[in-house]
Amino acid sequence: MTDSLAAALGRLPALVAGGGFAWWFENGHLEKLSPDTAARRARATPPLLVHFKATAAKLGVEPFMAFDLLDLFAFVRPARFCLPTPHGLLERLSLDAADDEEAVQYLHHAAQMLLEDLPRQQPRALRRSMRLAQLLNKAGWPWASYLLLGLGPEATQAPSGGFGGLDVWQELPEWVDYAPPPPPDTQSVSPTEARERLAQLLGTTAELRETQADYAATVAQAFAPREVIGMPEMVLAEAGTGIGKTLGYIAPASVWAEKNGGTVWLSTYTKNLQRQLDHELDRLFPDPAEKQGRVVIRKGRENYLCLLNLEDATQGGAARPQDMVPLSLIARWASATRDGDLAGGDFPAWAADLHGRNRTLGLTDQRGECIHAACPHYRKCFIERAVRKSRKAEMVIANHALVMIQAAMGEDDAQKPLRYVFDEGHHLFEAADSAFAAHLTGMEGVDLRRWLRGPEGGRRSRARGIANRIGDLVAQDERGRTALEAVVEMARCLPGEGWLARLSEGNPMGQGEKFLARARQQILARSAQPDSPYGLECPTKEPVNGLIDAAMDFAHGIDRVLEPVNTLTKSLSDMLADETAELDTATRSRIEGALRGLLRRKMTLDAWRSMLLDLQTETPAAFVDWFGLERIDGRDLDLGLYRHYLDPMLPFAGAVLKPAHGVAITSATLRDIAPAKADASPEAAWDSAEIRSGARHLPQPARRAAFPSPFDYANRTRIFVVTDVRRDAMDQVAAAYRELFLAANGGALGLFTAIFRLRAVQKRVIRPLAEAGLPLYAQHVDPLDNATLVDIFRAEEHACLLGTDAMRDGVDVPGASLRLAVFDRVPWPRPDLLHKARKSAFGGQAYDDLLTRLKLKQAYGRLLRRADDYGVFVVLDAQLPSRLLSAFPASVEVKRIGIREAVAETAAFLNSMRASTGGQQNLA
Structure with a gap:
């Protein structure tokens, strides 16, 4: 079996892509290729690789068919952690590769090790693996024939069953x-x-x-x-x-x-x-x-994971062949998971990146x-x-x-x-x-309408309306049954599927959509740049003609929903009180769950009604209201009326x-x-x-009580404010990042105040860093979730990572993997309407300074996580005011210097610290 597996795998090429080139290993021959050449070969002959989407992104092409070792790992070793990189996977298999050139030559061995693990499962798990392998073979999964080969002849003879092994429940x-x-x-x-x-x-x-x-x-x-x-x-x-x-x-x-x-x-x-x-x-x-x-x-x-959603997604041929892979991986994982947590638990986050949310995280x-x-x-x-x-x-x-x-x-x-x-x-x-907070938006309205009415227009969906969920509970109660029917009917006032397209076409349907159409009109009319690719907002004061009438009409519609919701809630509550002796535990649990869901939606409807009514008077002093239109890259996503507490x-x-x-x-x-x-x-x-x-x-x-850090910040860190880089000249900003990252030899975290600035720098520096052997990862660019990006950054000592706020607060990387942090400019709060209101309430400029100092303090704090850590903190903004420098330890001198001096001093300091610790830090 081992020989036949090795022979079959040996016919596959292997691919590892870097920032500006790729390694291709085929028939014992190793080649270094340009991204274009590697992409052409990969499209012609599906290769062995790790994370096909990340690989395609590095080659600058759309994803292509491949034998992704991450899928194989998730199938063979469910609920087990693995970094979604070639080195991460090899390390998990106790295979040590010094660089990408060596890693690509180990991928065949990694695949063989995993496939040879399959027959060593417990009997029940082995039988399910055989059934799933048959199912995946019919669906055309590239790995399926290798699974069957690894499992032996018994696999093709095992009964497949109605769900083909997906019925893990x-x-x-x-x-x-x-x-x-x-x-x-x-x-x-x-x-x-x-x-x-x-x-x-x-x-x-x-x-x-x-x-x-x-x-x-x-x-x-x-x-x-x-x-x-x-x-x-x-x-x-x-x-x-x-x-x-x-x-x-x-x-x-x-x-x-x-x-x-x-x-x-x-x-x-x-x-x-x-x-x-x-x-x-x-x-x-x-x-x-x-x-x-x-x-x-x-x-x-x-x-x-919702087991009923999993069953709905798999039964009766509902799943398409391309969905069989993620559903099979979910089934394998569900049998081994500690707690069923799909988001941040022992489910591999990269599976959602590879296969999409609908058949992974969408099953919650x-x-x-x-x-x-x-x-x-x-x-x-x-x-x-x-x-x-x-x-x-x-x-x-x-x-x-x-x-x-x-x-x-x-x-x-x-x-x-x-x-x-x-x-x-x-x-x-x-x-x-x-x-x-309370958000009366199109997307929120659609969600609530779907919760009440279920799928509409003949669409196939796993969604279940309230009648489907609790209709049998009130079937014998005329008051409850009538209220349930009224709730479903009255929910038509809420925005429905396709609302955004109808608003764009000037054809809103129902009270909710007509109100949103007027809100959109006001947002665009009051904006200085209505064609901006970014989100827009405006105050609720001095509404445009027709907006108040539309708001009152919508509030009346919500009243008509709330009336039967209140009746239905009372009916279910009375049932719990009056039928205590007759209700079994399961029914009581259902009623309590239905009541929680109804009360939660009632709170939402009450808040929306108050927000609408306040438009004709004024916002209560405890709140801040505004109209907002959410956009990404010029595409409208959502819009509505927003309410947040001032405090x-x-x-x-x-x-x-x-x-x-x-x-x-x-x-x-x-x-x-x-x-x-x-x-x-x-x-x-x-x-x-x-x-x-x-x-x-x-x-x-x-x-x-305050307990100061015991770390020696004065001797183990340096802080530089660069004075001669124009913060809005992205070529200069990117060049500064490049030279600082090279001076540190990686181990660098780049922090940005805006996504577009991050992307502008990433595309300018990825190739020169790759040529220097420094891998670059970036939030909002790489098809990986934030936690996975941090895990990779932590594991690779010479990697560089670019990110925004989530990286500033969520990176905990002790040791040599983080020795340089660079902020693109002073992280002032975004001056939106909510912030302006809070700034006025909490002290004016002092409030802005407070928030900015805390961000700088948190970012600087990423450098030293242990006593033997060291690092350099750089802000590429000459306009950093002196009053913000108290964010840093008083013992550390903040030097305002040019980029040339900053690069030289960064290299000198890090080299001296590396030498003083014997050339390395303790990475335990």
Whole structure:
């Protein structure tokens, strides 16, 4: 079998593409080709490669047919991590290639290793692999014949079954329901207990740092018993990089959970950071089986695979042949996943990049159409399993968005968290800004209409209207049945599919679309550049003729939806109360789920109605309203009426902080160190933390503590402000990036204030960097998600990465892989209508300075993640004001120099640091 596999694979060419050339390996012969030549050969003979879309992009052509080793890896080793690069895949297979020239010669061996792994599966998994291989062979997947060869003659004889092996739900275990846990006890955590637990987490070989222990003892104060309703024990703790804040707060949190039989919610900003936090908890629970029962990662429903959506996508021939590959990979993964998390969990993010969202991430419950206990897979549902586990877990790893949405919607009130730790606390303001906003837009209207009415116009869709979901629940209740019929009918006032095209043609249908047409008219009429390729906005004041009438007509339409929604909600609530003895558990669960969904949509409709009515008077002082038109590259995407809180921490404090018993908010950048003033209080630096954490909306002050970083910034970093590069001359900006990246020999992060600037630089520097052996990756250019880009950057010491805000905040790369960070210009806030209102409310220019200093501080903080790190920070903007320099450590000199000197000093400093550490950093 091995010989036949090797012979079959040996007939395939292999391809690895770089930034300006490609390596082609065929019949034992290695060639270095131009991108054009490599592309012509690849289209003629499908090659072995890694990530066919990224490879095609590097060759400058459209994707072509290929034997993508990533697909093979995902099939053979489901739910296993692998970087989607040739070197990443080879490393995962314990194959070491020094460069691309060597890597391309290993691809055949990698394919053979994976195919030889197939027969070593457990019997049940092996049988399913055989069925899937047959299915994929019929669908024409290039790898299918090799799968069958690797699996042996038994594979072609295995019965394929009705779903061809895609029916993975058949073998998944059912979740276990638990009795509601008793309320947690209220014992405090002493500073000594926090310090002792920290020492336990660090282990006997690690030195206990006093500052980290002091930090843990401070955070322990958030776990004291609450003394007054609405007044949680709150701690604001700034911990500079290197303090070890993650273990510092895990220590008291874990002690409290154990002593009190309760759950602590650890919330961070992004899904990638949730994953990092989960890894840190391995120290607390080194046994994976024990950790499974005591730690749960929670995300929104839209992150988890919906088994009913998977079944709908596969049954009855619904799937097209080209969809069989992603569906098969999903089925393989679903049988091996830890928790069913498609977004940021153990599902390979690159699978969505390769095969599209519809047959991967699109299989989640994105529109809240779950039918709960009526679903045939309810007892195996990944979401329901996570919800139940979180009720008895000691640690729930959540994200800010989920915490806020659950609080705002009043979901799961019986199990509402009482103790929180918010890491990345500097992001709470923007997370709350998103969670507590209301957007009355075309896309939002279409989603709500679809949720109520289901698919329309004879379209085939997995969408399920409300009648389909709960019609049987109210079939015997005339009041509920009549209300349900009215809801479905009245929802016609909302925008429908194709609304944007109808608006462009001047042919809106229904009250919602007619209102949006008037809003669009006002946006374009009031814009100085209506043909701009970027988004437009305008105030709601002094509306154009006809807009108020259209708004009132739409508000009346929403009233007509709300009336039967309220009746239906009352009918379902009465059913729960009046038929307690008759309702089985499954039916009760369905009713409760239906009520949650209805109440959530009722809140949306109430908000939209208020926004429309306020157009004829004025916006309440707590809010900022405006009309907006979203565009990308000149193409209209969405438009409507937007409402945000002027201070989103007001609803955050009411919904999250006040009901809690204890809250710790921590970050490396909570405070703003503004330039010293003669009359400034020493506590003035905390003003920004009070504003942006919600602490100022509580009746008692938070405890505050700052722990400075132990790192030697003065000797291990340099900061340069370049004075002779015109920031709007993209040739000059690109040349500066190129020379700085070359001087650092890679390990460079380029940060940009706008996507178009990033793209302009990327296309100018990719070839010269590739010729120097420095791979370049770019957000908004490469067909890879942000987390994957960071993973690749972290793994490749000489790689360069370009990104915008998400990269500034989400890159945690200790070691030599990040030694240079370059900002294209001062990251001033975008002066949109919402920011202008907040700037006026929060201090004018001082507010702009605050936000900009925090961005600079966060970006500079990427350089040193460990004591032995070093690096250079460069801003290519002579207009960086001196008052912003307090964002950086006072011990570090900020030098304003020309680009020539900046390049020379960057090279000299990094070379000297490299030499002083023996030519390398510790990459562990």
